Amino acid sequence: MTSGPRELLKDAGLRITAPRIAVLEWLAEHPHATADAVAAGVRARLGSVSTQAVYDVLNACARTGLLRRIEPAGHPARYETRTGDNHHHLVCRACGRTEDVDCVHGAAPCLEPPDTAGFAVDEAEVLFWGLCPDCRGH
Amino acid sequence: MTSGPRELLKDAGLRITAPRIAVLEWLAEHPHATADAVAAGVRARLGSVSTQAVYDVLNACARTGLLRRIEPAGHPARYETRTGDNHHHLVCRACGRTEDVDCVHGAAPCLEPPDTAGFAVDEAEVLFWGLCPDCRGH
DNA sequence: TTCGTTTTCTTGACTGGTTCCAGAAAGAGT
DNA sequence: ACTCTTTCTGGAACCAGTCAAGAAAACGAA
Numbered sequence: 001m002t003s004g005p006r007e008l009l010k011d012a013g014l015r016i017t018a019p020r021i022a023v024l025e026w027l028a029e030h031p032h033a034t035a036d037a038v039a040a041g042v043r044a045r046l047g048s049v050s051t052q053a054v055y056d057v058l059n060a061c062a063r064t065g066l067l068r069r070i071e072p073a074g075h076p077a078r079y080e081t082r083t084g085d086n087h088h089h090l091v092c093r094a095c096g097r098t099e100d101v102d103c104v105h106g107a108a109p110c111l112e113p114p115d116t117a118g119f120a121v122d123e124a125e126v127l128f129w130g131l132c133p134d135c136r137g138h
Numbered sequence: 139m140t141s142g143p144r145e146l147l148k149d150a151g152l153r154i155t156a157p158r159i160a161v162l163e164w165l166a167e168h169p170h171a172t173a174d175a176v177a178a179g180v181r182a183r184l185g186s187v188s189t190q191a192v193y194d195v196l197n198a199c200a201r202t203g204l205l206r207r208i209e210p211a212g213h214p215a216r217y218e219t220r221t222g223d224n225h226h227h228l229v230c231r232a233c234g235r236t237e238d239v240d241c242v243h244g245a246a247p248c249l250e251p252p253d254t255a256g257f258a259v260d261e262a263e264v265l266f267w268g269l270c271p272d273c274r275g276h
Numbered sequence: 277t278t279c280g281t282t283t284t285c286t287t288g289a290c291t292g293g294t295t296c297c298a299g300a301a302a303g304a305g306t
Numbered sequence: 307a308c309t310c311t312t313t314c315t316g317g318a319a320c321c322a323g324t325c326a327a328g329a330a331a332a333c334g335a336a
Contacts (some may be wrong), residue, residue, distance in 0.1 A: 013225070014283095015283065015284070015331090015332055015333070016332080016333095017283095017285085017331080017332075018195070018282070019284090019285080020284095034322095035322080035323080036322090046319095049191060049285085049286095050285065050286050050287070051323095052285075052286070052287080052288095052323095052324090052325095053284080053285055053286075054322080055323065056231075056284075056285075057284095059324095060284095069211075071211030071212070073207075073209030073215075074209065074324060075318095076321085076323090078321090081297095088201050089152045090254065090255055090259065092257065099255045099257070101203060101253065101254075101255075104255070113228060113239045113266045113310080114274045115225075115239065115240070116228065116266075116268070117230045117237045117270075118270065118271035118274075119227055119230065119237070119266070119268040119270050119271070119274075120268045120274050121228065121230070121266045121267065121268035122267060122268050123267040123268070124142060124264065124265070124266050124267075125261070125263075125264070125265040125266075125267060126219070126261070126262065126264050127263040127264075127265075128254075128259045128261070128263075129259065129262075130254070130257040130258045130259035130260050130261070131255050131257060131258045131259040131260075132255075132256065133255075133256035134154075136256075136257075136258050153303055153311095153312065153313070154303080154315070155302080155303075155312095155314085157313090158313095172293095173293080173294080174293090180309095188314065188315050188316070188317075189294095189312090189316095190295085190314075190315070190317095191295095191313080191315075193293095193294070193295075194313070194314075195313095196311090197295095214293060214294090214334080215293085215294090238302090259277075259286085274326055
């Protein structure tokens with residue numbers, strides 16, 4: 001039932017390759033990791049994977065909805081496997097550490113703009129900025 | 139009463155220089171402009187201003203609260219003079235065009251995370267993603 | 277299985293937005 | 307006016323991420 005990386009990839013119409021499986025597995029265990037961190041983790045598991053391959057995998061998975069990409073201003077992007085339940089994020093201004101926050105107002109989409117100015121809005125993104133416990137302490 | 143750039147700079151403890159005045163004046167007339175656009179606008183007014191000077195001015199003003207910086211993922215940063223009233227933004231995925239949206243839930247801060255995970259939260263940022271009228275039309 | 281097509285991986289160069297650096301110049305307080 | 311501070315100039319540097327070409331691997335049909 002708990003669909004593994006192989007099923008997820010297949011359902012998304014993506015080929016099943018070792019780098020992709022490793023990226024998805026590693027991200028499932030380490031949510032909100034940066035591309036750099038993913039690359040390091042995947043290399044520790046597979047031996048050698050190019051940076052480019054990591055980016056390709058991340059982009060392909062983000063495009064098909066397997067991964068969600070978070071890009072906090074001033075920090076490298078982070079990725080997570082938890083998708084589809086429009087939760088939000090806490091981001092540390094200092095170190096970029098990112099944590100999940102459940103939606104404040106019930107189910108998705110929890111926010112609707114009062115006036116869209118003619119825009120076709122398809123997503124509401126909420127970021128809470130602050131300092132994480134580690135960076136806050138002196 | 140409507141304080142001009144000079145008063146704003148003075149109150150913020152910043153020196154009053156021609157580039158700063160020009161940046162603030164130009165941004166007041168062209169909200170949500172990119173650094174590039176600001177540089178172009180300021181040069182049209184003053185003749186010649188270095189890119190670096192523009193960035194310095196923008197950063198100094200953002201640091202002191204005279205300007206708010208918006209950094210939509212995948213697009214260059216944009217700046218606006220409207221600060222302190224925690225309004226939010228609509229961003230076009232295609233062209234990056236940015237528009238204001240008033241806060242959905244009354245006065246600031248309109249959102250409080252239910253669980254801060256130990257973070258000292260100081261800001262809630264809301265971005266509505268979509269396509270602007272120009273990019274939407276076929 | 278085997279083949280052939282399609283997609284992905286590797287390597288390496290490159291980009292765009294932004295920042296860093298050193299020195300020259302221009303404000304502001306005394 | 308005279309310093310002292312802060313800002314401007316020009317150029318080099320930075321970083322996350324992307325583009326390009328060819329080699330390699332995964333899928334689907336025979």
